Amino acid sequence: MQFIRSFKFLILVSLLVLPIVFHQIGMSFYLDLATRLCILAIAAVGLNLILGYGGMISFGHAAYLGLGAYAVGIPAHHWLYGGLDFLATNNGFIHITIAVVISGLFAFLTGLICLKTKGVYFIMITMAFSQMAYYLFVSIEEYGSDDGLVINTRSEIPLINLDDPIQMFLVSFSSLIFFMWLVHLITKSNFGLILSGIKDNEARMVSLGYNVYLHKLIAFVFSGIICGFAGVLLGNFTTFISPEMIDWSRSGELMFMVILGGVATVMGPLFGAIVFVILEEVLSSITIYWHLPFGLLLIAVVLFFRGGLSSLLSK
Amino acid sequence: MANILEIKNLNKKFGGVIATKYLNLSILVGELHAIIGPNGAGKTTLISQIFGQIFPDSGQIFFQGTNVTRVPEYKKSRLGINRTFQITSVMKSLTVSENIQLATDTARENSFNFFTASNNQTTILKKIDFCLRQVGLIKAINQPVKSLSHGDCRKLEIAMALASDAQLLLLDEPMAGLGPTETNEMIALLKRLKGQQTILLIEHDMDAVFALADQISVLVSGEIIATGKPDSIRRNPKIQSAYLGGI
Numbered sequence: 168m169q170f171i172r173s174f175k176f177l178i179l180v181s182l183l184v185l186p187i188v189f190h191q192i193g194m195s196f197y198l199d200l201a202t203r204l205c206i207l208a209i210a211a212v213g214l215n216l217i218l219g220y221g222g223m224i225s226f227g228h229a230a231y232l233g234l235g236a237y238a239v240g241i242p243a244h245h246w247l248y249g250g251l252d253f254l255a256t257n258n259g260f261i262h263i264t265i266a267v268v269i270s271g272l273f274a275f276l277t278g279l280i281c282l283k284t285k286g287v288y289f290i291m292i293t294m295a296f297s298q299m300a301y302y303l304f305v306s307i308e309e310y311g312s313d314d315g316l317v318i319n320t321r322s323e324i325p326l327i328n329l330d331d332p333i334q335m336f337l338v339s340f341s342s343l344i345f346f347m348w349l350v351h352l353i354t355k356s357n358f359g360l361i362l363s364g365i366k367d368n369e370a371r372m373v374s375l376g377y378n379v380y381l382h383k384l385i386a387f388v389f390s391g392i393i394c395g396f397a398g399v400l401l402g403n404f405t406t407f408i409s410p411e412m413i414d415w416s417r418s419g420e421l422m423f424m425v426i427l428g429g430v431a432t433v434m435g436p437l438f439g440a441i442v443f444v445i446l447e448e449v450l451s452s453i454t455i456y457w458h459l460p461f462g463l464l465l466i467a468v469v470l471f472f473r474g475g476l477s478s479l480l481s482k
Numbered sequence: 483m484a485n486i487l488e489i490k491n492l493n494k495k496f497g498g499v500i501a502t503k504y505l506n507l508s509i510l511v512g513e514l515h516a517i518i519g520p521n522g523a524g525k526t527t528l529i530s531q532i533f534g535q536i537f538p539d540s541g542q543i544f545f546q547g548t549n550v551t552r553v554p555e556y557k558k559s560r561l562g563i564n565r566t567f568q569i570t571s572v573m574k575s576l577t578v579s580e581n582i583q584l585a586t587d588t589a590r591e592n593s594f595n596f597f598t599a600s601n602n603q604t605t606i607l608k609k610i611d612f613c614l615r616q617v618g619l620i621k622a623i624n625q626p627v628k629s630l631s632h633g634d635c636r637k638l639e640i641a642m643a644l645a646s647d648a649q650l651l652l653l654d655e656p657m658a659g660l661g662p663t664e665t666n667e668m669i670a671l672l673k674r675l676k677g678q679q680t681i682l683l684i685e686h687d688m689d690a691v692f693a694l695a696d697q698i699s700v701l702v703s704g705e706i707i708a709t710g711k712p713d714s715i716r717r718n719p720k721i722q723s724a725y726l727g728g729i
Contacts, residue, residue: 352597353596355601356596358595360584360600361593364573364580367574367575368573371571374533374558374559374565375642382593
């Protein structure tokens with residue numbers, strides 16, 4: 168028990184320290200890798216709230232990443248090039264507010280419909296909605312259609328300069344820790360207990376008097392907002408956003424991280440994101456067909472380690 | 483004594499099958515009312531209609547004087563009706579105490595409490611302790627439900643029904659699938675609850691029914707053919723031929 172706890176702590180500390188050390192000795196590439204890792208891990212933490220704890224398998228969570236990134240890109244675009252004055256700003260707080268409101272609203276409206284379905288239908292309909300977002304951005308020429316939108320100015324936040332890669336990393340890392348803590352709190356709360364009850368036996372929870380639909384909807388919206396926030400960071404990090412980031416295969420990658428790391432665990436999504444980012448980097452440098460060994464690995468995890476990487480630790 | 487539940491002219495058809503036919507039933511506060519009848523007589527359908535999982539085609543159900551015929555399931559437990567299931571239905575991946583906790587009003591009323599830990603409220607802990615002692619499961623309090631035996635799961639269901647503070651418990655074959663020892667334990671448990679709780683019991687085990695019930699109604703093909711005290715039911719020749727096989 169003690170060993171596992173210190174191992175988890177060690178991973179967090181190395182994730183914080185190593186990238187900065189690498190950056191200082193001139194290997195900035197690893198800092199970028201770690202920033203991307205943290206951002207993807209935040210999205211995976213958000214997805215884990217409904218997929219892991221709530222049993223809702225959403226295949227459309229990349230949409231929220233995209234919405235968050237466009238919530239940075241579009242106001243910044245107008246701020247630099249004019250048009251739509253009410254939207255034009257490079258103020259980071261406004262970007263975050265827009266991202267939270269839009270992704271929350273998107274989750275609420277699509278959730279109203281999606282949560283009427285279950286199982287495979289839920290997977291398909293969440294995917295369908297995210298593809299709608301995908302085609303929406305493909306069709307808006309002003310924001311680059313499928314070529315994407317270059318974000319020429321990062322969000323402006325007092326005392327923080329996101330143009331500095333170390334600060335960008337630290338913001339991403341601390342956001343990750345914050346959201347891991349927040350989701351942990353939620354899952355240990357009364358609401359979290361009810362959510363796991365719903366995942367286990369929905370019919371029974373209805374007969375116990377719970378408004379199951381409303382609880383699922385709230386969790387769905389929470390989850391969307393977390394991913395929307397991750398999108399704000401992603402937009403600021405890559406300074407580029409394209410509809411390709413919303414594509415369903417991206418949603419699949421988020422699911423991959425959650426399942427690989429271990430559903431319904433605090434550290435699972437982070438482990439998943441670490442393994443995902445590292446494997447993607449290593450395998451793609453060996454072969455352009457890196458998806459093949461990658462897929463085989465996922466199959467192996469699902470077959471042999473049902474609880475993902477986290478279950479290896481707790482054994 | 484007042485009626486806690488009153489059913490008037492209830493009808494329910496599934497296609498050509500008549501599951502409930504002009505059914506009238508009243509249950510007094512505090513009594514244990516058993517419903518017996520052959521397979522397919524419509525016993526579980528009746529409970530499901532009382533609980534609001536399915537709605538009747540016509541007729542009325544009154545609970546404590548209010549018409550609750552079309553009140554949906556999830557609102558029924560808030561009114562004070564709770565049921566158990568013929569096929570055990572509990573949250574298998576959670577612990578025994580978490581299952582009980584979910585059954586309490588406190589958990590339901592605080593269901594939008596997002597950030598405070600759920601497991602340290604004294605009132606709930608006391609309630610969990612009380613309910614588990616009633617059914618004799620206190621030793622298993624922190625065990626995951628999936629490690630319990632079938633008999634213990636049945637007890638857990640009863641404990642959950644108790645935790646809900648329901649005024650009326652609908653027990654759907656609590657002895658189903660239990661061995662002889664476990665059946666005796668369950669009978670003893672229901673005997674203890676009798677008097678504290680109003681119970682509508684559906685059961686196949688005749689020994690149990692005659693040992694427990696204050697009133698017995700006999701349901702055949704959706705119709706109640708007789709209601710009365712255990713003794714009069716036992717002596718009723720019509721029932722002996724229809725159901726009891728001429729004991």
